[in-house]
Amino acid sequence: MPTNLASGAEYDTVGSKRWVWPAFAVPGVVWLILLFLVPFYAIFAVSMGQVDPILQRVRPEWNPIYWDPAVFGEAFADLFGGQLGVIALRTLAYVFIASIICVLIGYPVAYYVSRKAGRWRWLWLLLILAPFWINYLMRMMSWVNLLSPDGQVNSWLTTIAGWFSMDFNPPNWLAGYHLVVILGLVYGYIPFFVLPLFAALDRIDSATLEASRDLGASSAQTFWRVTWPLSRNGVLGGLVIIMLPMFGDYYTPNLLSGSPRTRMLGNTIDQFINQTTSQGALGAALTIILMLFVAGLMVYYLVTINKSAREARE
């Protein structure tokens, strides 16, 4: 943090009026209170409300004194032992596997582009940045094209099978394969993992690595004992950035399978909120549970980062 702003207090005596700076912030802050904080509260109000017996829709309870957490009991009962539990476990498994694949593919890519790409580095960087600015839904739609029953993947596979005169029965890849959804998640989110990791690797001073080599470490030792520890926070940061949206994803499984076999937590929330009116409270409760879970991840990340920052200072 630059220090030239740290002494703001003294400027306020030079001629600035004290109320000016908060006045600049007020419109934005009010906007965020009305359209971020209050909506956030609305999730709680709806989840703790009652279903109107006549209209069959949720009546939110805005006063916390009358909050009725019954729906959370229902949600937890379903989470631990019901259909929802299966969906939650599946979501965890999908996100976990997709994240591991992202690390396995993303780390070498980020490492190469940041440290070994030489004079074509700018081109590589441009290419790994390209997916950022192509709409997520377009990227998924491209795979729907490729994987549809009469799509290119099946025609390539048929051609290859033809070379070996094998009998090939083209499957419908979009009919509910776990692997297709997981690879879809990897495809969708991996750019968001690669970029922060690239930034972290790029920040490592080459002199540190040279020192390690000069002191007799092999290149493998240098990697494991210098580069990897220095990039670990970048990996963690990248993982947080991709896991937050992945846990709430519903469009990827919907587009690439649409089958109940690949339902994720986000699909259930989408269904309860967007497609039915009487389940709004349950949808809101699930959103809160998801939010707390994701906030837990975030806190873990921040604690780890702070700890390593403290260790670095000592």
Added chain:
Amino acid sequence: MSARNRFFSNPWGKPRFLPLVTALYVIWSIVPVAIAIRFSFNAGRSRSVWQGFSTRWYVGTPEAAESVLYDASLRAALLQSVKLAVLTMLVAAPLGVALAIGLARWRGALAKPANILMLVPLVTPEIVMGVALFLVFDNLYDFVPFGTWAQFLGHVTFSISFVVIIVRGRLFAIGRDYEEAAMDLGASQFQAMRRVLLPLLAPALLASFAIVFAISIDDFVISQFLIAGADTVTIPVKLYSGARLAPPPSLNALATLLMVTTIGAVVIAGLLFRALGKRGGEGGSALESVANFEM
């Protein structure tokens, strides 16, 4: 020769594996999209068999009503996306710039909570924000109709924080020396702001417009949660609802147009950042923080 160049000319590791993985990764990440773009120019109806080049899915005849230009639902999606992005840009960028200036310099007790309130939307999963906005418009702000109005309010809400991040980097780089000099020379605080700070901030402000346009036109979740019927469908929502229905290549054409628009906006923002960088700013780090959170 800098240390880094020496490092590159003498790579110690085994470099064969890394370029291969990187090349495969790049091919894998770009080829599916390239194929989708190619088929938007297909002369036939198929999205998997190439039947020659044509622009019929972009500008085909009004009689056939099958191109983006003449298919009512595709054109409506395009217009809705552009309308939302422009409205969002016009409101979110000034709001965000003011908030960035305020937060960077406000020293009161409430400054810290305000700063946290600005940061939290960046780490909130979109589905949570979508549910929150849907429920609040459904139950509390029922004077706001679903559709364009609700979508616009939602888009501004998630855009503000990005603007603050972009502008804040620039503000820290500028510091307060120039303004202080202006005030020493007799300018009032507002004159200093208008004649010194604003011109210095101009590139960041323009870049914010472009970035907000890009992230608004790219948004799917918020637009979908706040939709009201077919005439408020945006391009991403149209791609989502149409992709599985064996659509003609006009859907690919629509997606391609979205891509070109987004990249155009981002290139403009990038050029502005570069202009800014030459004047000694910290544009790169702002772009990076946008990229880090962009979804």
